Amino acid sequence: LAITNEQKNCQWRIARRPKGNVVAEDFLYHEEEIPILQDNEILLRTLYLNLAPVMRMYMSGESIAGEKGLDIGDVIHGRGVAEVIKSNNSNYKPGEILQGQIGWQTFKSTEVTERERFRKINNCGLPFSIGLSTLGMTGLSAYFGLLACGKPKKNETIVVSGAAGGVGSTVIQIAKMIGCRVIGLAGNQAKCDLIKELGCDEAINYRTEDIRQTLSNLCQNGIDIYFDNVGGDILSASLDHLAQNSRIVLCGSISEYLHDKPYGLDNYTKLRRTNSCMQGFFIYNYSAQFDAAEKDLSSWLKERKIKPVEHIYDGFENMPKALSSIYDGGNYGVALSRIRHGLNDDE
Amino acid sequence: LAITNEQKNCQWRIARRPKGNVVAEDFLYHEEEIPILQDNEILLRTLYLNLAPVMRMYMSGESIAGEKGLDIGDVIHGRGVAEVIKSNNSNYKPGEILQGQIGWQTFKSTEVTERERFRKINNCGLPFSIGLSTLGMTGLSAYFGLLACGKPKKNETIVVSGAAGGVGSTVIQIAKMIGCRVIGLAGNQAKCDLIKELGCDEAINYRTEDIRQTLSNLCQNGIDIYFDNVGGDILSASLDHLAQNSRIVLCGSISEYLHDKPYGLDNYTKLRRTNSCMQGFFIYNYSAQFDAAEKDLSSWLKERKIKPVEHIYDGFENMPKALSSIYDGGNYGVALSRIRHGLNDDE
Numbered sequence: 001l002a003i004t005n006e007q008k009n010c011q012w013r014i015a016r017r018p019k020g021n022v023v024a025e026d027f028l029y030h031e032e033e034i035p036i037l038q039d040n041e042i043l044l045r046t047l048y049l050n051l052a053p054v055m056r057m058y059m060s061g062e063s064i065a066g067e068k069g070l071d072i073g074d075v076i077h078g079r080g081v082a083e084v085i086k087s088n089n090s091n092y093k094p095g096e097i098l099q100g101q102i103g104w105q106t107f108k109s110t111e112v113t114e115r116e117r118f119r120k121i122n123n124c125g126l127p128f129s130i131g132l133s134t135l136g137m138t139g140l141s142a143y144f145g146l147l148a149c150g151k152p153k154k155n156e157t158i159v160v161s162g163a164a165g166g167v168g169s170t171v172i173q174i175a176k177m178i179g180c181r182v183i184g185l186a187g188n189q190a191k192c193d194l195i196k197e198l199g200c201d202e203a204i205n206y207r208t209e210d211i212r213q214t215l216s217n218l219c220q221n222g223i224d225i226y227f228d229n230v231g232g233d234i235l236s237a238s239l240d241h242l243a244q245n246s247r248i249v250l251c252g253s254i255s256e257y258l259h260d261k262p263y264g265l266d267n268y269t270k271l272r273r274t275n276s277c278m279q280g281f282f283i284y285n286y287s288a289q290f291d292a293a294e295k296d297l298s299s300w301l302k303e304r305k306i307k308p309v310e311h312i313y314d315g316f317e318n319m320p321k322a323l324s325s326i327y328d329g330g331n332y333g334v335a336l337s338r339i340r341h342g343l344n345d346d347e
Numbered sequence: 348l349a350i351t352n353e354q355k356n357c358q359w360r361i362a363r364r365p366k367g368n369v370v371a372e373d374f375l376y377h378e379e380e381i382p383i384l385q386d387n388e389i390l391l392r393t394l395y396l397n398l399a400p401v402m403r404m405y406m407s408g409e410s411i412a413g414e415k416g417l418d419i420g421d422v423i424h425g426r427g428v429a430e431v432i433k434s435n436n437s438n439y440k441p442g443e444i445l446q447g448q449i450g451w452q453t454f455k456s457t458e459v460t461e462r463e464r465f466r467k468i469n470n471c472g473l474p475f476s477i478g479l480s481t482l483g484m485t486g487l488s489a490y491f492g493l494l495a496c497g498k499p500k501k502n503e504t505i506v507v508s509g510a511a512g513g514v515g516s517t518v519i520q521i522a523k524m525i526g527c528r529v530i531g532l533a534g535n536q537a538k539c540d541l542i543k544e545l546g547c548d549e550a551i552n553y554r555t556e557d558i559r560q561t562l563s564n565l566c567q568n569g570i571d572i573y574f575d576n577v578g579g580d581i582l583s584a585s586l587d588h589l590a591q592n593s594r595i596v597l598c599g600s601i602s603e604y605l606h607d608k609p610y611g612l613d614n615y616t617k618l619r620r621t622n623s624c625m626q627g628f629f630i631y632n633y634s635a636q637f638d639a640a641e642k643d644l645s646s647w648l649k650e651r652k653i654k655p656v657e658h659i660y661d662g663f664e665n666m667p668k669a670l671s672s673i674y675d676g677g678n679y680g681v682a683l684s685r686i687r688h689g690l691n692d693d694e
Binding site: 065231244250251253261262263264265266267268269270271272273274275276277278279280281282285 | 412578591597598600608609610611612613614615616617618619620621622623624625626627628629632
């Protein structure tokens with residue numbers, strides 16, 4: 001593994017709007033001078049960059065979460081972990097490791113503002129990639145989605161879709177810690193094995209099994225919490241198996257990212273008989289509580305009660321291919337690209 | 348108005364399964380002997396019977412709320428208000444007025460069991476029909492749906508569909524009492540006038556106005572509570588105008604009663620960004636708290652803070668026609684049939 005050019009800021013930009021899954025021609029490789037530090041700025045050297053389904057939407061120019069959509073020629077959005085190498089801000093020192101919005105580039109110079117926030121990462125004795133997995137938006141989504149929205153109680157039955165994904169794999173571990181019975185859904189045998197290793201009591205391969213029938217068999221007293229990372233058919237199947245006072249947490253809908261037409265949920269009235277609740281979830285609504293959550297997650301990591309699940313792709317040059325592969329359902333855990341070796345957080 | 352025959356128990360039974368709206372041929376008029384009181388039983392003389400959309404489903408043989416569906420020839424299900432005229436149960440005395448499952452008949456003899464419960468009605472100085480409106484399942488649905496599920500706070504904006512209906516008209520009045528801004532939807536001008544009289548700050552005629560556009564204009568800071576009595580399109584439009592931390596109460600879906608294919612809700616993911624919640628509601632899940640609710644509702648009635656809204660059809664013989672008309676959207680408030688005159692609860 002080598003950075004294409006350590007003397008330049010290497011970038012991946014949008015060459016054109018993707019149609020369906022992304023292909024090589026949608027990306028433009030670009031090199032420019034490493035930015036010169038301005039007043040109040042910090043200069044960051046990228047270590048890891050996140051790979052997420054939402055990135056195809058960035059490339060399509062869609063406005064996400066109220067932000068302006070990207071134009072052709074823009075550097076692709078993406079969160080990352082980076083080392084401070086120079087600083088004109090007394091709150092940040094060279095050598096500190098931060099997590100935040102970096103974009104697909106190997107250096108970034110930026111002011112730290114309310115809008116452009118960066119969080120310092122304590123690695124808990126683990127690689128700094130945890131800044132994108134357990135201690136990143138992924139882990140925080142699992143934490144708030146499960147605890148604040150799902151409100152799990154000991155011995156409750158929780159069904160998690162996308163269970164082998166970044167959020168799902170963390171939800172499983174926290175739910176087991178609380179004493180829930182956990183049923184995970186994943187799309188192949190290797191992922192089913194993985195989620196059982198993480199503690200799932202049951203694993204359902206949704207590509208080969210009849211979901212409704214299997215849920216009937218496994219949840220004879222109904223589902224207390226359905227943690228939804230996928231939307232569509234599996235959400236609909238869960239609505240048909242709700243226990244009294246159950247909670248559905250709408251965290252993600254990856255099944256819809258590559259569809260033009262949204263899924264019509266035709267059994268939402270199933271919420272009525274059981275007094276159940278479908279709770280929408282958006283992680284940035286919880287930002288005032290991130291510090292407290294990080295404290296909990298860090299101690300669970302240190303005590304080895306939970307562990308990060310990461311699918312690491314190597315090399316900045318491979319990012320377009322890596323992004324394409326995450327829509328195929330082949331990856332597990334948090335997908336990320338390792339940009340640089342040789343730091344104390346390498347395995 | 349006269350009972351067809353005071354010497355007999357007059358009944359309406361299912362002649363055949365309705366197709367679409369009910370017609371006269373779907374009903375069978377039947378007279379039989381007034382039941383003879385058995386041990387532990389009470390004999391009831393019907394005063395009012397409820398008319399509700401669900402009754403077409405009873406006639407279709409559908410299993411509702413876990414109960415066995417009705418057969419051809421069965422007396423149609425329905426709640427009513429009745430006077431105890433004889434009693435072999437020391438808890439009930441002749442002259443007391445009860446509310447409960449009576450069916451479409453002019454007399455009923457029954458044991459009072461856990462399953463076949465009857466509630467005594469204190470008329471609060473009003474006609475005993477309030478046992479089917481404000482103090483019946485309708486008023487209780489408004490009470491628990493709004494207060495326990497909607498959790499309204501002063502100055503919040505609440506949108507109520509089916510606002511001129513039994514539940515809706517009560518929701519409006521309780522919400523105004525709490526200090527909410529209330530926007531009601533109804534299907535004609537007379538109903539819009541009615542709900543404004545009941546306190547609605549705004550009334551939307553959903554048949555003549557563009558619902559999405561009007562909601563945009565009236566709810567510039569979003570909807571805090573959407574109280575759904577209708578389902579379908581209006582629910583979907585509300586999802587597009589949610590405020591942060593808003594609540595949708597799924598109480599009814601009358602728009603779906605005459606459709607074969609359920610509505611596909613394709614924007615349910617709108618719950619996510621705003622951390623909103625769609626809460627299913629089924630009144631019998633709250634039965635342990637009915638007494639406390641009745642106490643509140645009774646004092647509000649006595650203090651004239653809320654009032655019943657009833658659409659009274661006269662005469663047992665007119666019940667089939669009356670039921671048919673409630674699907675046309677012409678009625679308002681709680682629809683009910685007055686079976687007998689001459690009691691102290693007549694207006």
